[in-house]
Amino acid sequence: MRPAELNALRANAATAKAWLVEGVWKVEHAFERSKAQGRVVDDTRLRICFVMALFGMAFVTLGIEAGRAALLGKAGGPEEAAAPPPGARADLVDREGRLLAVDLVHYGLYLDPRASWNIKETRAKLMAALPNLSRERLEKALRSDRREYLIGALTPSERERVHDLGLPELSFEEEERRVYPVGESASHLIGFADSGGHGLAGAESALDPEVREAAAAGKPVALAIDLRVQAALEDELRGIMRLHTPISATGIVTNARTGEVLALASLPDFNPNTAGQSPPANLVNHAAASVYEMGSTFKIFTFALGLDSGVANVNSTFDASEPLKIGDRTIHDYHGVNRVMSLEDVFIHSSNIGTAKLGLRAGGERLKRYFDAFGLLAPARVELSESARPILPRTWNEDVVASASFGAAISVSPLAVAGGVGAVMNGGNYVPLTILRQDGAPKGRRVISPEASRAMLDLMRANVLRGTGTKADAPGLRVGGKTGSAEKVIGGRYERSKLVSSFAAVFPTDGPVDATRYVVLITVDEPKGVKETFGFATGGWTAAPAAGRVIDRIAPFLGVRRTPTAPFAAQRQAAAPAEEVSEGTL
Amino acid sequence: MIASLFHRRVRGFRIIDLIALFCLSVLVLGVYFAKAAAGREGAEISAVNQSIKDEQARVRLLQAELAHLENPARLERLSAAYLGLRPMTAQRETPPEGLVELSRNEGPRR
Numbered sequence A: 001m002r003p004a005e006l007n008a009l010r011a012n013a014a015t016a017k018a019w020l021v022e023g024v025w026k027v028e029h030a031f032e033r034s035k036a037q038g039r040v041v042d043d044t045r046l047r048i049c050f051v052m053a054l055f056g057m058a059f060v061t062l063g064i065e066a067g068r069a070a071l072l073g074k075a076g077g078p079e080e081a082a083a084p085p086p087g088a089r090a091d092l093v094d095r096e097g098r099l100l101a102v103d104l105v106h107y108g109l110y111l112d113p114r115a116s117w118n119i120k121e122t123r124a125k126l127m128a129a130l131p132n133l134s135r136e137r138l139e140k141a142l143r144s145d146r147r148e149y150l151i152g153a154l155t156p157s158e159r160e161r162v163h164d165l166g167l168p169e170l171s172f173e174e175e176e177r178r179v180y181p182v183g184e185s186a187s188h189l190i191g192f193a194d195s196g197g198h199g200l201a202g203a204e205s206a207l208d209p210e211v212r213e214a215a216a217a218g219k220p221v222a223l224a225i226d227l228r229v230q231a232a233l234e235d236e237l238r239g240i241m242r243l244h245t246p247i248s249a250t251g252i253v254t255n256a257r258t259g260e261v262l263a264l265a266s267l268p269d270f271n272p273n274t275a276g277q278s279p280p281a282n283l284v285n286h287a288a289a290s291v292y293e294m295g296s297t298f299k300i301f302t303f304a305l306g307l308d309s310g311v312a313n314v315n316s317t318f319d320a321s322e323p324l325k326i327g328d329r330t331i332h333d334y335h336g337v338n339r340v341m342s343l344e345d346v347f348i349h350s351s352n353i354g355t356a357k358l359g360l361r362a363g364g365e366r367l368k369r370y371f372d373a374f375g376l377l378a379p380a381r382v383e384l385s386e387s388a389r390p391i392l393p394r395t396w397n398e399d400v401v402a403s404a405s406f407g408a409a410i411s412v413s414p415l416a417v418a419g420g421v422g423a424v425m426n427g428g429n430y431v432p433l434t435i436l437r438q439d440g441a442p443k444g445r446r447v448i449s450p451e452a453s454r455a456m457l458d459l460m461r462a463n464v465l466r467g468t469g470t471k472a473d474a475p476g477l478r479v480g481g482k483t484g485s486a487e488k489v490i491g492g493r494y495e496r497s498k499l500v501s502s503f504a505a506v507f508p509t510d511g512p513v514d515a516t517r518y519v520v521l522i523t524v525d526e527p528k529g530v531k532e533t534f535g536f537a538t539g540g541w542t543a544a545p546a547a548g549r550v551i552d553r554i555a556p557f558l559g560v561r562r563t564p565t566a567p568f569a570a571q572r573q574a575a576a577p578a579e580e581v582s583e584g585t586l
Numbered sequence B: 001m002i003a004s005l006f007h008r009r010v011r012g013f014r015i016i017d018l019i020a021l022f023c024l025s026v027l028v029l030g031v032y033f034a035k036a037a038a039g040r041e042g043a044e045i046s047a048v049n050q051s052i053k054d055e056q057a058r059v060r061l062l063q064a065e066l067a068h069l070e071n072p073a074r075l076e077r078l079s080a081a082y083l084g085l086r087p088m089t090a091q092r093e094t095p096p097e098g099l100v101e102l103s104r105n106e107g108p109r110r
Helices: A002-035 A040-072 A119-129 A136-143 A156-163 A202-206 A208-217 A227-245 A274-275 A295-309 A343-348 A352-362 A365-373 A398-404 A414-425 A450-466 A543-558 A569-574 B002-007 B016-071 B072-083 B096-106
Strands: A099-111 A148-154 A170-179 A200-203 A250-256 A262-269 A317-320 A324-326 A329-332 A340-342 A480-491 A492-505 A519-526
Touching: A040 B016, A099 A136, A099 A156, A099 A208, A099 B016, A119 A136, A119 A156, A136 A352, A148 A156, A148 A170, A156 A170, A200 A202, A202 A208, A227 A250, A227 A262, A227 A543, A227 B072, A250 A414, A250 A543, A274 B002, A295 A343, A295 A352, A295 A365, A295 A398, A295 A414, A295 A450, A295 A480, A295 A492, A317 A343, A317 A352, A324 A352, A324 A398, A340 A343, A343 A352, A343 A450, A352 A365, A352 A398, A365 A398, A398 A480, A414 A450, A414 A492, A414 A519, A450 A480, A450 A492, A480 A543, A492 A543, A519 A543
Parallel strands: none
Antiparallel strands: A099 A148, A099 A170, A250 A262, A250 A519, A317 A340, A324 A329, A480 A492, A492 A519
C-alpha cells in the first residue's frame, strides 16, 4: 500500500473513531441529563441493563451451543449415515462367511440428445463402448427431445469406459443391483431376486423379510451351506450328468442332528445373475419342487417303524422264498434269494417281498402314522417355498401298504426324504430341515427310539459293507446307506426302462447314537445305463458311487476323521451290488 | 464496589460499558468462530463420509470379485483343467500321529 493511501486510511480511521466516541459521549450526556431530572433515569438504566443481560444470556447460550456443536456434535458422522435405499437386501453368506449374494452399486446410463453436438459420433462411440446396448433403444433415445434411459446395471469399469468417451449428453445414476459372485454354485438354494429387490426363488424368496431386516441392521444373513461341500456335491453330480445323461440329478447333504442343509444341488442349474436367460426347465429345483416314487430308499422308513414299534427285531425272519400275492398283484424280488431271510438280509438284499411283509405286519394305520412323523406326508419342512406337496394314495389298503413300504405308490420330494432319513439316523428325533445356519441343535420331536435308530445305523452300514450299497463305501468313513431304483409311472403304467435311481447315505455310522452325523441323498431321474456300468442304471451303479465320492471329499471339511481299519479302494471295486427295482401299478 | 462499576470511567467510558462491550465482542467472536469451525468440520466430515462410502463400495466390489475368484467350484475346475489336480485319495492321507511312522518308513533323505 502506498504512503498516501495509508495516510488516507489512517485519517478515515481517526474520523470513524472520533465519530464513535462522540456518539457514546452523546448517549452518556443524555443519561446524565436524564439523571439530573429525577429517578426515572435509574429505571431507564436498569431497563437497559436488563435488556443487555438478556442479550448477553442469549449470546452465551448461542456460543455454548455453537461450541458444543462444533466440538462434540455428531452431525454428519458415520453413525448417522443414510439409511439403506428401499429394496436394499442384506448379503447372503455361507456358514463360513463366504459371500453368496450381495447388493452392488451399478450405474444407469442416460442420454440427453439436446446436449449432443454430433448424433452420429454419439451413436458410433456408444455402440463401440457398449456392444450389449440395444440399438433400438439407442435410436429411440437419439430421436427423443428429452433425457432418456439407455441401459442399466453398468459395472464401474463399464461406467469408466463410457465416461471416458467425453460425451456431455451422457449422464449416470447410481442403482443397486443384486449380484451372485459364485455364479451357478448353489443357484437353486440361493435363488435370485428381481431388480426391485424382491426375492423370487430359493433363499432369496424364502428369507425375503429376514434379508430386508438384516439389510436395515447392516448385517449379513448366514445360510447353513458350506461352499466347499457344495462344490464337491455339484462336481459329482455333473459327473453323473455327463456319464448317465439323466433328465436331472439332485444332491442334498444335511447335518442329521441340526437339520442344517449343508449343500443342495439340482442339475441342470442356472446362473442367477442371468436367470431370465436360462431355459425354464433349468430353474426348477428338483430337490424341493419335484416329487418321485423313491423306491427302496423308502425301506429305511419301513424298517425303522418296524423296529421301533416292535413289529420286528433284528432276529425276525421273513419268508421271501415265493412271490407275495396281494389280490391280483404279485410282488417279486428282482434279485431275490428265494429263501427265508433275516431282517438284515431283507434290508441288504433290498427284498421287496420281505419289506412288504414287514409293512403288512405293521398295518396301514401305523405305516401312515410313522410316515407322517417322518415328514413324508407333507411338503418338506424347510424354509424354501418351492417345497412340493407329496402325491399320496387315496386309500391305504393292503396293496398300497405293501407298495408304500418299499417306496412305490407314494411320491415325495428328495428334501422330504432327506429330512426323514435324518430323523432315523440322529437318534430318533425329527428335526425340520433348515437353510439357515444354526448355533445349536434344535430339540426336534422324537419319532423312534434311540435303540431303533442305532439298529438302523447298523443296518445301513451292513448294506454298504455287504449289500446293494458297496460302491458307496468311502475308506475309513464308516458309511451306511440304502439304494433305491424306482420305475417311473408313464401313462399310468410303470415303465421298466425309466428309473429314478437314488442313494441315501449316512456317515459316520459309529459312535454314540446322538453323535453328529451327515446325510447324503443323491437322486437321479432317468439315468441311462452305460458301458462303464455294464448297462445298469440303478441306484447302486449311479447314485451310490457318487454318494461315496461325495462323502470321501467332504469328510475333511466336516471334521470327520478316517479310521485306519477301513476297507480300502481295492475292496471297493471288487463287489458289484445286487440290483433291486421297485415296481407297482397304479 | 458495584456502584463504582457504574460511575468510574476510563478515558471517558464507564467501566460497566467497557465490560459489556468486551463481553459482547467475545461472545460475537466466539459464536462466529464456533460456527465457522463447525461449518468447516461439517464439510470435512461430509467429504470423509463420501470417501468412506466410495471406499466401502470398492471394498464390496472387491469382496464380490474375491468370492468369485475363490469359489471352490471354480478353483476345482481350474486346478483340474490347468494343473491336472484331482481330489486327494484316502491313501494319501494320514492323521498327525501317523507322520512319525511315515517318516520312519521313508528313511532319511539324501
